[in-house]
Amino acid sequence: MSLTPEQRAEIAAQREAATPTLRTTSPGMEARLYTAHDVLDHGLIRVIDYMGDDAAICQAARVSYGRGTKAVSDDRGLIRYLMRHWHSTPFEMCEIKVHVKLPVFVARQWIRHRTANVNEYSARYSILDREFYIPAPDQLAAQSVVNNQGRGQLLEGAEAARVLDLLREDAMRAYDHYEDMLTPDADTGKLGLARELARMNLPANIYTQWYWKIDLHNLFHFLRLRADVHAQYEIRVYAQVLCEIVKDWVPQAYEAFEDYRLGAVSVSSKAKEVLKRRLAGEAVTQETSGMSKGEWREFVEEWG
Numbered sequence: 001m002s003l004t005p006e007q008r009a010e011i012a013a014q015r016e017a018a019t020p021t022l023r024t025t026s027p028g029m030e031a032r033l034y035t036a037h038d039v040l041d042h043g044l045i046r047v048i049d050y051m052g053d054d055a056a057i058c059q060a061a062r063v064s065y066g067r068g069t070k071a072v073s074d075d076r077g078l079i080r081y082l083m084r085h086w087h088s089t090p091f092e093m094c095e096i097k098v099h100v101k102l103p104v105f106v107a108r109q110w111i112r113h114r115t116a117n118v119n120e121y122s123a124r125y126s127i128l129d130r131e132f133y134i135p136a137p138d139q140l141a142a143q144s145v146v147n148n149q150g151r152g153q154l155l156e157g158a159e160a161a162r163v164l165d166l167l168r169e170d171a172m173r174a175y176d177h178y179e180d181m182l183t184p185d186a187d188t189g190k191l192g193l194a195r196e197l198a199r200m201n202l203p204a205n206i207y208t209q210w211y212w213k214i215d216l217h218n219l220f221h222f223l224r225l226r227a228d229v230h231a232q233y234e235i236r237v238y239a240q241v242l243c244e245i246v247k248d249w250v251p252q253a254y255e256a257f258e259d260y261r262l263g264a265v266s267v268s269s270k271a272k273e274v275l276k277r278r279l280a281g282e283a284v285t286q287e288t289s290g291m292s293k294g295e296w297r298e299f300v301e302e303w304g
């Protein structure tokens with residue numbers, strides 16, 4: 001479970017304490033604010049704050065005085081135009097701040113996205129919880145034989161059981177040692193190791209937490225990379241929850257993102273030529289395409 005009953009009660013109280021505002025609000029996002037969405041076995045994402053809505057993107061693009069909204073259909077057309085032509089700065093006018101609880105090895109991939117603001121739970125100041133990510137059996141797969149950065153066949157039976165046992169045992173033993181190193185004992189004169197040092201034996205599947213703030217343009221960049229099927233499952237599930245949140249927050253911008261980025265394919269100049277030659281009836285092969293074997297494999301995967 002990602003949250004204690006006390007933490008859930010705190011969130012419910014926060015949602016009760018509404019205050020009127022002159023600021024732009026998004027009904028879809030208001031419905032999500034503060035609520036925790038469970039991810040993996042102990043993880044979560046919850047929106048702490050946000051700024052802007054679809055109209056705010058148009059307002060910035062038009063540099064308007066008022067709310068900037070024309071007809072909703074005009075806004076939709078403008079947002080699609082901006083997305084299609086990589087006119088990205090109006091999307092930077094919207095921001096989101098989320099609280100994320102995630103395994104350290106996922107955090108390590110996530111933190112590579114530099115265009116965000118982060119404040120992480122301090123394991124120098126506080127003691128980490130005994131919470132470790134243990135994959136569900138349907139995620140326990142062997143190394144892929146075709147993709148060096150991927151998974152293949154599922155582990156089964158005794159092998160799967162042994163892997164799960166090892167993961168649990170290692171996590172519990174490491175945490176027992178962490179606690180042991182931390183704990184002072186007046187009777188024996190044991191001082192207890194500093195938190196900033198004791199943490200170093202903990203495995204990368206322990207959970208950490210942070211507040212993460214990012215603008216919509218850079219969030220879309222994050223989602224394009226991390227909601228993609230090539231992203232590791234454990235970060236992809238977080239990206240998918242964020243996609244659902246963004247869909248409710250800025251439905252028109254999300255629709256344009258889904259159309260022009262998430263579901264889109266970029267075509268190299270060589271691939272464009274091959275497509276034209278195929279449309280003209282020519283049977284193009286890898287040898288006559290001018291593409292490398294890897295490029296050709298990816299091209300055929302996409303276009304048949």
Ligand SMILES: Cc1cc2nc3c(=O)[nH]c(=O)nc-3n(C[C@H](O)[C@H](O)[C@H](O)COP(=O)(O)OP(=O)(O)OC[C@H]3O[C@@H](n4cnc5c(N)ncnc54)[C@H](O)[C@@H]3O)c2cc1C
Nearest residue numbers: 109111112113114115116149218221222225226230231232
């Ligand atoms: C499937 C996948 C596999 C990956 N594998 C590896 C791997 O094996 N090893 C590894 O190290 N990483 C790996 N990465 C991480 C990847 O290389 C990027 O670091 C990560 O996706 C963040 O992307 P970004 O730099 O575009 O994002 P951000 O840091 O959010 O930056 C957004 C954009 O801002 C600009 N920008 C930001 N900071 C700078 C800067 N300092 N200088 C210039 N421009 C800047 C760039 O245009 C950048 O694209 C992988 C990522 C994915 C999605």
